[in-house]
Amino acid sequence: MKNLSKITLSVLIIASAALTSCNNDDDDPKPPVKASIYERLGGTKMVADPDNSGQMIEQGRLSFRKVVNSTIGLIVADIQSNASGNLQAHFAPVLAETGNTQATSIARLSDNLTDFFSFNTGGTNAVNTYSGLNMVAAHDPAKNPRMGTKSSSADYTKFVGYVGAAANSNGVASNTELYTDIVAVLESLRTPIVQK
Numbered sequence: 001m002k003n004l005s006k007i008t009l010s011v012l013i014i015a016s017a018a019l020t021s022c023n024n025d026d027d028d029p030k031p032p033v034k035a036s037i038y039e040r041l042g043g044t045k046m047v048a049d050p051d052n053s054g055q056m057i058e059q060g061r062l063s064f065r066k067v068v069n070s071t072i073g074l075i076v077a078d079i080q081s082n083a084s085g086n087l088q089a090h091f092a093p094v095l096a097e098t099g100n101t102q103a104t105s106i107a108r109l110s111d112n113l114t115d116f117f118s119f120n121t122g123g124t125n126a127v128n129t130y131s132g133l134n135m136v137a138a139h140d141p142a143k144n145p146r147m148g149t150k151s152s153s154a155d156y157t158k159f160v161g162y163v164g165a166a167a168n169s170n171g172v173a174s175n176t177e178l179y180t181d182i183v184a185v186l187e188s189l190r191t192p193i194v195q196k
């Protein structure tokens with residue numbers, strides 16, 4: 001028993017010496033500061049905008065716009081599937097708008113979502129400034145009549161799944177750190193957005 005305590009004590013001393021020397025070693029290379037999600041998606045590098053001929057766009061914003069538009073495509077497919085638990089009731093006011101109005105409202109949603117993601121993940125250019133409602137108000141039908149019904153946690157999980165699938169189809173694989181970081185940003189919004 002006595003010997004065992006001695007061994008335990010010496011293990012502790014060696015361990016704490018190792019920790020102290022680690023803490024005091026200023027020559028250790030510091031881990032590099034991680035680039036923002038926006039930078040990792042291409043950042044401020046200007047590229048030709050494939051959807052607006054003759055115009056340039058930041059690569060980071062273009063990456064987000066592609067993911068957002070793929071997500072909207074998946075949501076529309078979900079609604080058209082008529083499956084139980086689909087997102088139809090939530091988006092009904094937006095989809096009920098017809099003709100040009102609907103095209104405009106979906107384009108506005110795409111623009112606002114692109115601004116929102118770019119602005120909140122490191123996009124600093126004024127073009128990325130988000131000027132829509134905050135996440136609580138945007139998802140409360142009493143404050144935003146374009147939100148059909150409140151979202152449940154299950155709706156939210158489905159929505160995040162669509163953003164993830166959209167990221168996958170735009171070159172961000174599920175097993176990457178970038179994907180994990182994007183999902184973490186989305187998860188941080190579950191509480192304000194889920195309101196029932």
Ligand code: HEM
Pocket residue numbers: 087090091094105108109112113116131132133134138139144146147148151155156157159160186187189193
């Ligand atoms: C990570 C999750 C989400 C984010 C970041 C997000 C973000 C946004 C943003 C930025 C807007 C625009 C607000 C404005 O124009 O003022 C919006 C609107 C909306 N969101 Fe979400 N949202 C999320 C999840 C959801 C979920 C789970 C649902 C429903 C199931 C939903 C349904 C809607 C609807 C119906 C609108 C209104 C469309 C419009 O005004 O054009 N969202 N959301």
